[in-house]
Amino acid sequence: MSGETESLVKTKDGTIAPQYYDIATNKYNYAQGRDGAPFVTPVGSHQLKHGLVSVAAAGTAVQLPTLPCREVTIIAKDINTGDIFIGGTGVLSTSYGAKLKADSAITLTVNNANLIFINASVGGEGISYIAT
Numbered sequence: 001m002s003g004e005t006e007s008l009v010k011t012k013d014g015t016i017a018p019q020y021y022d023i024a025t026n027k028y029n030y031a032q033g034r035d036g037a038p039f040v041t042p043v044g045s046h047q048l049k050h051g052l053v054s055v056a057a058a059g060t061a062v063q064l065p066t067l068p069c070r071e072v073t074i075i076a077k078d079i080n081t082g083d084i085f086i087g088g089t090g091v092l093s094t095s096y097g098a099k100l101k102a103d104s105a106i107t108l109t110v111n112n113a114n115l116i117f118i119n120a121s122v123g124g125e126g127i128s129y130i131a132t
Contacts, residue, residue, distance in 0.1 A: 054126030055119055058082070061091050062126075067113040069131035074108070074116070076100035082122035091117045100127070 010016055049067050056062075064072070076084045085096035086106060096119070098106050108116060113131050120126065 049113075049131040050129060052077075052126060052128050053118060054124060055084075056123060058120050058123040059092070061089065061117045061119045063089075064113040064116045064118070064129060067131045068111065069113055070111070071107055071109045072113045072116060072129055072131045073105055074100070074118070075105040075128045075130075076102050077126055077128065078103040080120075080122070080125040082120060082125055084125065084127055085119040085121075087117055087119075088115070089117055091119045093119065093121055 049069065051065065053062055053064055074084075074086060080102040083093070084100040085091050085093055085098070086100065086108075087095070087097040091097070100106060110116065113129065118127055
């Protein structure tokens with residue numbers, strides 16, 4: 001078999017990584033899950049990441065920070081008086097993926113938190129997030 005002559009993919013510490021053999025390229029490649037997320041997360045990256053994001057001016061989309069992850073839970077602040085809109089770049093009150101009322105939440109499966117944008121119907125309101 002041609003796959004027997006190719007080297008297995010290894011991590012930085014030398015252990016063999018989850019992989020598959022691609023017959024078209026005659027190489028082993030890292031096995032990845034949905035949207036490129038790795039099946040095995042590197043040591044030390046199992047920590048929860050969290051933060052707060054506010055929309056200074058209503059109607060202005062704000063991007064979440066760059067955080068490699070598997071999923072992000074977004075929670076509308078409990079003191080919000082208006083709605084929070086969740087979506088991609090350019091999210092608006094008329095074009096969004098999800099609308100959150102105060103203290104409600106949504107979990108999104110993404111490989112980076114920066115794929116998510118928020119907007120608000122009231123300036124100064126926002127969200128907290130937890131990324132894994």
